[in-house]
Amino acid sequence: MAAEGGKIDPMHQFLIEPVLGQRWIVGGYDVSFTNSALWMVITLVVLWLFMLGGMKRELVPGRWQAAVEGFTGFVQNMLTSNVGPEGKRFVPYVFSLFMFILFANILGLMPVGIVPGWHPFTVTSHLTVTGVLAIISFSIVLIVGFGRHGFHFFSLFVPHGTPALMVPLIFVVELMSFLVRPFSLGLRLFVAMTAGHILLKVLAAFVINGINLGPGYAVLITVPSFVLMLGITLLELLVAAIQAYVFALLTSVYLNDAVNLH
Amino acid sequence: MDANAAKLLGAGLAAIGMGIAALGVGNVFAAFLEGALRNPGAADGQQGRLFIGFAGAELLGLLAFVTMIILVFVA
DSSP, X not given: OOEETTEEOTTGGGOOOBSSSSOOEETTEEOXXXXXXXXXXXXXXXXXHHHHHHOOOOXXXXXXXXXXXXXXXXXXXXXXXXXXXXXXXXXXXXXXXXXXXXXXXXXXXXXXXXXXXXXXXXXXXXXXXXXXXXXXXXXXXXXXXXXXXXXXXXXXXXXXXXXGGXXXXXXXXXXXXXXXXHHHHHHHHHXXXXXXXXXXXXXXXXXXXXXXXXXXXXXXXXXXXXXXXXXXXXXXXXXHHHHHHHHHHHHHHHHHHHHHOO | OOHHHHHHHHXXXXXHHHXXXXXXXXXXXXXXXXXXXXXXXXXXXXXXXXXXXXXXXXHHHHHHHHHHHXXXXXX
């Protein structure tokens, strides 16, 4: 936990360890079922339950179906306004991406720790996970871009009306800004989640250490820290939603570049 | 100077970047509100651009945070 012997260790929550007690080594690779994999499975199951409960296709939607339709309509609206009518083809991908990130972020904030022996784990607080999601998005942009436009896709790096003298410079700059996209996409989600969870754990350690120091310190340290922690938790719920939205939004903006060029 | 002390000083200096990125994020939303209140009809259509600007400003603050974490825990 965060506070063992009064020492604050906010990084311990990000440790990936096997949940079944032993490591499975296959061909020199560690393929254990880790807590990260467990929470990905939990995210998937919750997502399935949420979707299956709402896909009844009733003419007059109930509350649950209205919630699911709200999400699908939101993603579809985002793609049609950013990419245009062609954007509908990418709705399944962007919807899966958005819902997985949103559910993983929010499940990582759930107070599962009150069940003894359980620790919540935020899947998206690891660069390996968010990096792979970003690479999938970037690959789709490349495949769609080169598939539709062939080598004409390189005209993306030379905006209209660039003076001939400036073309070599602009090309390099635009190419760099294009190649840095997957990094910024993956890094943003990973760091936003990591930073929020570290902050929460540091405040939690303040609360516990304040209680351990006696009643005077408890009033002075624990109460303000706890109030601040409540506020930060609400802020983290907002950040969890915003980061999922930003990831999906930037993916659809990049898809727009690939489909329509400039 | 002690190498460890220099590392922690660098981490503290990197934290300044996060504060400046906070100014940037505030600036993005302030400018959006200023425009949105002048022309509320056009505001809803620009929410996507608002969040792109927000994401850009936020990323630079997060990069400062990464620098800090790397200095404290990795380097």
